[in-house]
Amino acid sequence: MSDFVRPPTGDLSPAELQVSLHRVAEWAFHYRTTLEARAIGPSTQPGDIAARFPDTMPAAGVPMSTVFDELDDVVMPGILHWGHPSFLGYYGSTSNGPALIGEIAAAALNVSAMTWKTSPAATELESVVMRWILDLLDFPRTFFGVVYDTASVALLHALAAARELAIPAVRARGLLHREGAPVLRVYASEQAHSSLVKAMIMLGLGENNIVRIPTDDVFRMDVDALRAAMIRDRALGFQAMAVVATIGTTSTASVDSVSAIAPVAQEFGAWLHVDAAYGGAIAALPEHRSVTEGLAAADSVVVNPHKWLFVPLDFSVLYLRNPDTLRALFLETPEYLEGDAQRSNETTPDYMDYGIQLGRRFRALKAWMVFRAFGRDGLVSRIREQRRLAEDFAEWVTATDGFELAAPLSMAVVCFRFRPPGASIDVVNAANVAIVQRINAAGGAYLTHTTLRGEVCMRIGIGNMATTTEHLVHLWTQVLEASRDLDVPM
Numbered sequence: 001m002s003d004f005v006r007p008p009t010g011d012l013s014p015a016e017l018q019v020s021l022h023r024v025a026e027w028a029f030h031y032r033t034t035l036e037a038r039a040i041g042p043s044t045q046p047g048d049i050a051a052r053f054p055d056t057m058p059a060a061g062v063p064m065s066t067v068f069d070e071l072d073d074v075v076m077p078g079i080l081h082w083g084h085p086s087f088l089g090y091y092g093s094t095s096n097g098p099a100l101i102g103e104i105a106a107a108a109l110n111v112s113a114m115t116w117k118t119s120p121a122a123t124e125l126e127s128v129v130m131r132w133i134l135d136l137l138d139f140p141r142t143f144f145g146v147v148y149d150t151a152s153v154a155l156l157h158a159l160a161a162a163r164e165l166a167i168p169a170v171r172a173r174g175l176l177h178r179e180g181a182p183v184l185r186v187y188a189s190e191q192a193h194s195s196l197v198k199a200m201i202m203l204g205l206g207e208n209n210i211v212r213i214p215t216d217d218v219f220r221m222d223v224d225a226l227r228a229a230m231i232r233d234r235a236l237g238f239q240a241m242a243v244v245a246t247i248g249t250t251s252t253a254s255v256d257s258v259s260a261i262a263p264v265a266q267e268f269g270a271w272l273h274v275d276a277a278y279g280g281a282i283a284a285l286p287e288h289r290s291v292t293e294g295l296a297a298a299d300s301v302v303v304n305p306h307k308w309l310f311v312p313l314d315f316s317v318l319y320l321r322n323p324d325t326l327r328a329l330f331l332e333t334p335e336y337l338e339g340d341a342q343r344s345n346e347t348t349p350d351y352m353d354y355g356i357q358l359g360r361r362f363r364a365l366k367a368w369m370v371f372r373a374f375g376r377d378g379l380v381s382r383i384r385e386q387r388r389l390a391e392d393f394a395e396w397v398t399a400t401d402g403f404e405l406a407a408p409l410s411m412a413v414v415c416f417r418f419r420p421p422g423a424s425i426d427v428v429n430a431a432n433v434a435i436v437q438r439i440n441a442a443g444g445a446y447l448t449h450t451t452l453r454g455e456v457c458m459r460i461g462i463g464n465m466a467t468t469t470e471h472l473v474h475l476w477t478q479v480l481e482a483s484r485d486l487d488v489p490m
C-alpha cells in the first residue's frame with residue numbers, strides 16, 4: 001500500500017478528493033456504457049463477499065485507490081445488474097443519466113429537509129416536484145404530496161392517519177385499555193401488495209384483520225364481494241377502518257376500479273387508500289388516464305416514481321386529500337428545532353411534520369433533474385414506448401403455439417405461460433420455473449415468475465429506458481429455446 005497523507009481534519013485532501021471524484025465519474029461512465037456486455041447475475045456464492053472482509057473494522061484507513069480496487073475486485077462480482085437493458089425482473093430499473101448525476105449532487109450537499117429553514121431549496125424543490133407529478137398524472141390538484149423512501153412506508157403513514165380517525169386520540173392514549181371497542185378491519189384484494197401486512201403489524205392492528213377480497217377473471221377486486229364482506233363484518237361488530245384499492249397490482253398490473261370502490265368505502269366510513277405505486281405512472285398517457293377515474297374520492301394515493309417515472313430508488317410519493325390529519329398525528333417538534341419550525345405553510349411546509357422521519361434526504365433533487373432533463377414530453381414518450389414494447393411481446397406470446405398470456409396485458413407488465421397442450425398443472429408449473437431459472441443462470445437476460453390462482457407463469461416488467469425491441473427479441477428467443485429443450489410432449 002502506498003504512503004498517503006490525510007490532512008488534520010481526517011478527510012481526503014483536496015487532491016485525493018479531486019482525483020477520486022474524477023475516478024468515480026469515469027467508473028460510473030464505464031459501468032453504464034459496458035453494462036450490456038456483462039452477465040446480469042452475480043458470479044459469487046452466498047457469503048463470498050462478506051468472507052473477503054474482516055469481522056472487525058480495520059483500524060487503519062487506506063487510500064481511496066485501494067478502496068476503488070476493492071470495489072471492483074470484491075463488490076462488483078456480487079452485483080445483480082438491475083440496470084442491464086435485458087433485466088426485466090420486477091419493474092425494470094429507473095436509473096438513467098440525470099438520475100445518476102442528481103444522486104451525486106445530493107450526496108455532495110447532504111442537507112436534511114426537516115424544516116423549510118434547514119434546507120429551503122430541498123423543501124421547495126420537493127413541493128415543486130410534488131406538483132409536477134400531480135400535473136403529469138392529472139391527479140386532483142388539491143392533493144398534498146410528501147416524499148418517503150418507499151410505498152410500504154407511505155402506506156404505513158396513510159393507515160396511521162386512518163387509524164387516528166377511526167379511534168380518536170390514539171396518538172394521545174394509545175391502543176391499549178380500549179375494552180369493548182370494535183376491532184378495526186382493512187379490506188384489500190387478494191392481489192394487493194404484502195406491504196399491507198407489515199403496516200398492520202406496525203400499527204398494532206393485527207394482520208388477521210386484513211380481509212382479502214376475491215378478484216374477478218382479470219384480477220380486479222370484486223366490488224360486490226367487498227361490500228358483502230363489509231356488511232358481514234359490521235354485523236359481527238367489526239369496524240371498517242380502510243379499503244386499499246390498487247392501480248397496477250404487483251403480479252399482473254391489474255387495476256381495481258377506484259370509482260366503484262370509493263362509494264363503498266364511503267358508505268362504511270372507511271379511509272380509501274389507493275396503491276398506485278407502479279401503475280400511477282401510466283396516467284401520464286392521456287389514452288390510459290381512465291385508470292385514475294374516481295381518484296378524487298381517495299383519502300390517500302401512493303405513487304412510486306422509483307418504479308416507473310425514471311427516478312431511481314428510493315422515491316415514493318404519498319398524496320393526501322386532507323394532509324391535516326397526518327400532520328396532527330405526527331406534529332412533534334424537538335426543542336432544538338422550535339426556532340426553525342414554521343407552523344404549517346402550504347407552499348413551504350416543514351415536511352418533518354408529515355411523518356415519523358425527522359432527518360430527510362434531499363430526494364427531490366434527483367427527481368427534479370430527471371424531470372428537467374427529459375421534460376414532460378420525454379417522460380411521456382418513454383412510458384408510451386415501454387407500453388408499446390410490452391404490447392409487442394404480448395403479441396409474440398399469443399401468436400405462438402404452446403404459449404399463452406397468463407393475465408391480460410396491463411401497463412408494461414406481461415405475464416405469460418408455457419403450456420404445452422395436455423400437460424398437467426404440475427408439469428406446467430415446473431416447466432415455467434425451469435425456463436426462468438435457465439435464462440437467469442445464463443446471464444443474458446433476467447425475468448421472474450409469479451403464481452396466479454395456483455399456476456406458475458413467467459413475468460416481465462419493462463421500465464428501463466435502455467430496453468429496446470432487440471432486448472425483448474433476445475429474451476423471447478431464449479424462452480423458445482428453453483421451452484424446446486425441456487422436451488415436454490406437445
Ligand SMILES: Cc1ncc(COP(=O)(O)O)c(C=O)c1O
Nearest residue numbers: 150151152193248249250275277
Ligand atoms: C403495487 C405495489 N405496492 C407497493 C409496493 C411496495 O413498494 P416499495 O418497495 O416502494 O415499498 C410494491 C412493490 O413492488 C408494489 O408492486
